[in-house]
Amino acid sequence: MEAMKELIEEIGKHNYQYYTLDEPTISDKEYDEIYDRLVELERETGVTLPNSPTLRVGGELLDGFQPHRHKARLWSLDKAQDENDLMLWHTRVLKLIQDYNTRNPENLLPSPTFVVELKFDGLSLNLTYEAGQLVQASTRGNGEVGEGILAQVKTIRSIPLEIPYRDGLIEVQGEGMMFLSVFDAYNKTAAEVLKNPRNAAAGALRNLNPKATAERKLNAFMYNVGFSDQVRFADHREMVQFLRDNKFKVNPYVTFFDQIEDVFAELRRLETVRHDFDYLIDGAVVKINDMRTREALGYTDKFPRWAVAFKFEAEEATTILQSVSWEVGRTGKLTPGATFEPVDIGGATVQHATMNNIGDIERKNLKFALGTAIFVRRSNEVIPEILGKVTDEPDGGEIIFPDRCPACGTELEQRGAHLFCPNRVDCRPQLVARITHFASRDAMDIETFSVKTAEQLYDELGVRDSADLFDLQFDDLVKLQRFGEKKARKLLEALEACKTRDLASFLFALGIPNTGKTTTKALAEHYGSLEKLSAASAEELVVIPDIGGIVAESIVSFFADPVMTGSIARMLAAGVKPFAEEKTAPANTEHPLYGKTVVLTGTLTKLTRDDASKKLEALGAKVSGSVSKKTDLVIAGESAGSKLAKAKELGIPVIEDEEELLKLLES
Numbered sequence: 001m002e003a004m005k006e007l008i009e010e011i012g013k014h015n016y017q018y019y020t021l022d023e024p025t026i027s028d029k030e031y032d033e034i035y036d037r038l039v040e041l042e043r044e045t046g047v048t049l050p051n052s053p054t055l056r057v058g059g060e061l062l063d064g065f066q067p068h069r070h071k072a073r074l075w076s077l078d079k080a081q082d083e084n085d086l087m088l089w090h091t092r093v094l095k096l097i098q099d100y101n102t103r104n105p106e107n108l109l110p111s112p113t114f115v116v117e118l119k120f121d122g123l124s125l126n127l128t129y130e131a132g133q134l135v136q137a138s139t140r141g142n143g144e145v146g147e148g149i150l151a152q153v154k155t156i157r158s159i160p161l162e163i164p165y166r167d168g169l170i171e172v173q174g175e176g177m178m179f180l181s182v183f184d185a186y187n188k189t190a191a192e193v194l195k196n197p198r199n200a201a202a203g204a205l206r207n208l209n210p211k212a213t214a215e216r217k218l219n220a221f222m223y224n225v226g227f228s229d230q231v232r233f234a235d236h237r238e239m240v241q242f243l244r245d246n247k248f249k250v251n252p253y254v255t256f257f258d259q260i261e262d263v264f265a266e267l268r269r270l271e272t273v274r275h276d277f278d279y280l281i282d283g284a285v286v287k288i289n290d291m292r293t294r295e296a297l298g299y300t301d302k303f304p305r306w307a308v309a310f311k312f313e314a315e316e317a318t319t320i321l322q323s324v325s326w327e328v329g330r331t332g333k334l335t336p337g338a339t340f341e342p343v344d345i346g347g348a349t350v351q352h353a354t355m356n357n358i359g360d361i362e363r364k365n366l367k368f369a370l371g372t373a374i375f376v377r378r379s380n381e382v383i384p385e386i387l388g389k390v391t392d393e394p395d396g397g398e399i400i401f402p403d404r405c406p407a408c409g410t411e412l413e414q415r416g417a418h419l420f421c422p423n424r425v426d427c428r429p430q431l432v433a434r435i436t437h438f439a440s441r442d443a444m445d446i447e448t449f450s451v452k453t454a455e456q457l458y459d460e461l462g463v464r465d466s467a468d469l470f471d472l473q474f475d476d477l478v479k480l481q482r483f484g485e486k487k488a489r490k491l492l493e494a495l496e497a498c499k500t501r502d503l504a505s506f507l508f509a510l511g512i513p514n515t516g517k518t519t520t521k522a523l524a525e526h527y528g529s530l531e532k533l534s535a536a537s538a539e540e541l542v543v544i545p546d547i548g549g550i551v552a553e554s555i556v557s558f559f560a561d562p563v564m565t566g567s568i569a570r571m572l573a574a575g576v577k578p579f580a581e582e583k584t585a586p587a588n589t590e591h592p593l594y595g596k597t598v599v600l601t602g603t604l605t606k607l608t609r610d611d612a613s614k615k616l617e618a619l620g621a622k623v624s625g626s627v628s629k630k631t632d633l634v635i636a637g638e639s640a641g642s643k644l645a646k647a648k649e650l651g652i653p654v655i656e657d658e659e660e661l662l663k664l665l666e667s
């Protein structure tokens with residue numbers, strides 16, 4: 001009895017944090033464990049104390065909102081943690097149907113068929129429409145009375161303010177949430193990051209200022225008609241159709257099954273694709289399709305007997321942050337790596353997570369979090385991530401940001417939110433990472449080469465730069481530990497073979513900052529030779545699709561860096577000869593566009609801008625991104641703006657007629 005009282009008190013505290021404040025202090029998994037302990041005790045003793053949370057739905061109401069009494073009660077869901085639980089639920093359902101049929105032989109219930117829906121991890125919403133008008137929207141609250149949040153809910157664009165159905169009063173239920181892409185975009189620029197989309201949505205909907213709600217750009221899926229004084233549905237399918245007909249956003253995933261075995265198979269499949277959705281789901285809901293069966297089965301104090309939530313493995317846990325160390329990457333960037341007390345999440349034990357940079361630590365309010373509780377998230381195949389501190393008091397040890405490189409002692413530079421070690425010539429982890437990257441599969445693809453090889457060559461043969469690799473001698477290599485004749489020969493052969501790798505891979509191998517595989521491929525295709533690329537200006541580079549200002553600047557400063565050009569020159573001297581597909585026939589030097597600097601602006605209708613610039617370049621023109629005195633010609637498509645204005649101001653010839661352009665290109 002004492003234990004039950006304690007659990008009730010503890011759960012009460014967590015319910016308040018979660019439902020009322022939207023600030024949980026433990027993960028759902030831990031909460032569920034405590035809750036299940038209480039359920040277990042109640043089952044063993046056969047006693048349920050009157051204030052037990054197992055008797056009620058949800059939480060207390062917040063002051064400041066008008067209470068709304070739901071027309072029909074809103075329920076919680078029975079849950080199944082695994083297939084066994086689900087089997088038990090199914091057995092109970094069959095038994096209830098059988099009992100009913102025995103009592104009502106003239107009115108038999110059909111054998112059950114099932115609906116599977118996603119279980120959205122957001123905040124339940126109840127929308128009230130009167131004569132087709134949205135007149136109220138509320139939270140679930142304690143199930144009977146919720147908080148009126150009409151103004152907040154109106155900020156959700158997908159919720160209709162008016163519906164075609166106008167006969168009387170109707171209440172429709174669904175889930176409000178923040179889509180993951182919206183959440184990520186929000187966090188990219190937010191001064192203080194949101195810990196998770198569920199709390200972000202719940203917090204926004206229960207913010208007294210609807211403007212703040214609007215900023216979170218929430219979304220909602222509707223899944224139930226909770227009350228109607230007029231319409232009746234034979235089954236779930238009809239109800240869903242009604243929702244769709246009335247312009248509600250219904251999740252496209254609503255699936256029907258005749259056999260429970262098929263439901264099992266589907267749940268297993270869903271768990272493997274749970275991350276393909278742009279919103280959090282924490283499971284799937286299995287419901288009985290037939291409405292008459294639902295009515296016959298009825299409700300417990302807390303949930304319907306005709307539905308069950310199948311919960312996926314939890315992906316969040318709390319743990320204690322122990323320490324942070326700093327790793328130097330190939331660009332000299334320092335990455336903070338956190339170590340915490342081992343926790344089980346998503347079926348694995350984790351104790352490390354990397355963080356982006358010092359800005360990340362500050363925005364997640366982790367600067368003083370050493371030794372304190374943190375939320376950690378790990379979803380399958382995704383590296384663990386620290387979401388933030390559990391409580392906001394700054395009560396832990398400070399994470400000290402280094403001012404010198406932990407590897408070479410050089411004074412660090414801060415660029416944006418990142419710390420960099422500017423020592424490009426002998427900072428060991430940087431150089432080892434650069435050489436390893438150079439040799440990697442998508443780069444020069446030097447077989448059998450690993451970080452270990454790079455370290456060994458660095459330490460024992462003084463290899464400091466990728467170009468040094470091409471000076472390696474058989475006699476030096478065979479002397480190395482773990483190297484025999486065979487391995488030495490293999491490495492030399494691989495180095496020889498990579499000399500004729502394609503240009504895109506070679507550019508990728510160079511490790512130009514901010515430049516990934518797609519970019520190097522585009523660069524190789526566009527320029528066709530290392531020489532041409534290294535001479536390109538930022539203005540020319542931005543003309544290539546997907547190359548923005550930052551990338552263009554990175555490329556230009558890379559090829560302006562004597563350390564890099566020196567290294568490239570040595571590689572070329574050693575016989576590295578990246579090949580590129582031959583470009584088309586040499587340009588006609590007589591063509592009026594030959595050697596001209598051309599700027600394309602606005603939208604073309606017959607050609608894409610990219611096609612146009614390829615054609616121009618094939619004719620020997622230089623395509624540039626901005627208008628200056630050096631511009632010879634501006635081609636202006638539809639809705640051309642400031643560039644056209646500037647061209648006119650500078651008196652530069654302009655072609656505004658696309659036909660004229662086409663003629664010129666073909667002449």
Ligand SMILES: NC(=O)c1ccc[n+]([C@@H]2O[C@H](COP(=O)([O-])OP(=O)(O)OC[C@H]3O[C@@H](n4cnc5c(N)ncnc54)[C@H](O)[C@@H]3O)[C@@H](O)[C@H]2O)c1
Pocket residue numbers: 014015017018019024025026027028029031032057058075076077078117118119120121122123124125140174175223285309
């Ligand atoms: N971390 C904490 O401190 C803490 C505290 C309280 C509760 N919780 C979490 O909340 C859970 C219980 O809360 P609950 O009763 O709000 O939720 P529940 O897990 O029992 O599920 C019921 C809710 O699921 C939602 N839902 C989503 N998709 C649905 C669909 N397709 N059909 C029907 N309903 C759908 C509805 O909003 C409904 O109210 C616990 O298991 C725990 O994980 C955590």
Ligand SMILES: [Zn+2]
Pocket residue numbers: 328405406407408409410421422423427428
């Ligand atoms: Zn360093």
